[in-house]
Amino acid sequence: MPSCPAACHRSPGRRRSGRRLRITEADSLDPRASNPLSSVLRLRPHLRVLVFDSGVYRMPAKRQRPRRKSASKSKVYDMALIQRGARLRRSPFFDSTLKAGCKSYTVYNHTFLPSYYDDPVTEYWHLLKHVALWDVAVERNVEIRGPDGFDFMQLLTPRDMEKCRVGQGKYVLITDDAGGILNDPVLLRLEENRFWIALADSDILLWAKGVARGSGLDVTISEPDASPLQVQGPKSKALMADLFGEKVTALPYYFFTPTELDGIPVLVTRTGWTAEVGYELYLLDASRGEDLWNAVMKAGKPYNIRPTGPSDIRRIEAGILNYGADMTMEENPYEVDLGRLVDLDKSSDFIGRAALQRIKDEG
């Protein structure tokens, strides 16, 4: 098992091993504990991971051995138990994921998120050795634009947008007045006064619209036609070169560029959720989802590409947090070791500044 790479996805050059993860309890009240256990992985000396059919969980510190029940016992926490309906949205890649044999979905931002096609350990190793394709269009984007777009984005996040060039992205937090974390999107600065934020699972569109109306700033908040697709793994760079040429593979970490593929408009970012080398293709025309999926799959054949879900094993190993599980509105950035995303010295005011200053001062 490889060790955690020195540069993890959302924090280049820093290791996150000290971060607290909250999804550690597989206690007796938890139906996960009644699920057949596939395997236990030892990723680092103090990090063992339990792999259940229902997901991957960090081993509780107190327990040496996970609870194990007979596989013949009926599963009370079975994936067969969730229903889909017309209320929930489908991504532009949804039909492709079905055809590709996706075995499980969850719901994220009111939209179906493919969870896996194969067991998590197989997908983990595939990601580490080859290249994986994930539908993450559930990260529904919010667009902020208008004459005061820059000022509004400064208000919305504790990071300093002065340090984000046009063409560059940033991992940011959205905080409320108490300093609580409302979301942790990846932000792209498209123009001086135009930003996209690719959301974790909460309706920041509503928050931003609500904040905007009383802010006195001239800004428009909307949901753009942008659907991210992740291409991750050591062979992703060669695949990107084949698809888009050197312009894309020369992108520095967290930069992006608009381009196209067989007439399909896309925006390619050097980002991901794996701490592996990887890219995200933001599809800019929702009607072309199947075309983009097929083009990437075809070009990826020589690199052994396969569709997978997000790798919880890899992201836990890398210390990448999952909004709703590892952090919520109840936590502030310092509590989850994300203080580096708070620029208390930035010149513009931002929501949560006074609370976060107080929290930091008080330790």
Next chain:
Amino acid sequence: MPSCPAACHRSPGRRRSGRRLRITEADSLDPRASNPLSSVLRLRPHLRVLVFDSGVYRMPAKRQRPRRKSASKSKVYDMALIQRGARLRRSPFFDSTLKAGCKSYTVYNHTFLPSYYDDPVTEYWHLLKHVALWDVAVERNVEIRGPDGFDFMQLLTPRDMEKCRVGQGKYVLITDDAGGILNDPVLLRLEENRFWIALADSDILLWAKGVARGSGLDVTISEPDASPLQVQGPKSKALMADLFGEKVTALPYYFFTPTELDGIPVLVTRTGWTAEVGYELYLLDASRGEDLWNAVMKAGKPYNIRPTGPSDIRRIEAGILNYGADMTMEENPYEVDLGRLVDLDKSSDFIGRAALQRIKDEG
């Protein structure tokens, strides 16, 4: 099959048969169409309903017969395809629903919503003849309180809160500045300046917090410890009398009262999502979910109580809309025949007033 009752749930004294419902497309691209079809119900001359394993859908007007495929064909839209994890919340009744044999869940307000325990036709008839118990704690409440609580609630909804007494509830819309519908909660007025709104599937907590910060009003927005449980059907009134006495059964439609059951604090409302006689019990102590569930189930035995999911057949028959399917931010109240929930003449301003006035004037 009984006809639609004169007084449907969310619109006493009015029939909603003219309302447009958008969840009508079971077209060839829709994976629902590949699902085995259980039955077709003719509820009214122009209302036929398709019952699939994956849900209940109104028959498209254009098609005389639904597409039917061999039941032996593998289901691509199978309920086995959705995964649950630590990111998603469980209601205080979740363990009870599992024990009671709930066969399917969906996700609503980041929380698991039990969909059904038996086939939808069986549950429909049970609701119409006996009494049904539903976990709808997914309708996560937002509390608005403070010196300006009344003024803020007036700002948030096009209904006139002058017409809502303390102890009374209202079905309301939350609209944005363009008049688009952000949510359609049931509101309870707890005190002069204190309201709860039981949400449909969108994060109005964030919207309200965002609006509040620039509003100049002194108000606090939070999520109270309140978890609704629906008790619906013709025998619900007798059951309520046994549980809580005559005080509760004397409640007029859309009124509520605080009470308790074996020391469990609850708030009982004369509301529901069925157009049947029914009540909602708002559990006020999340740690007592199993106790409340068991107490109601025990007292309900003589009335043939059973746990069910929300009856899509019954709510479509009654013309009750489902947020996210029948209406979204893209629709205004007039487009979905909910103009009666907009009081353009109310004395206070509200969000969306100018847009809705214009839309109404232009027809």
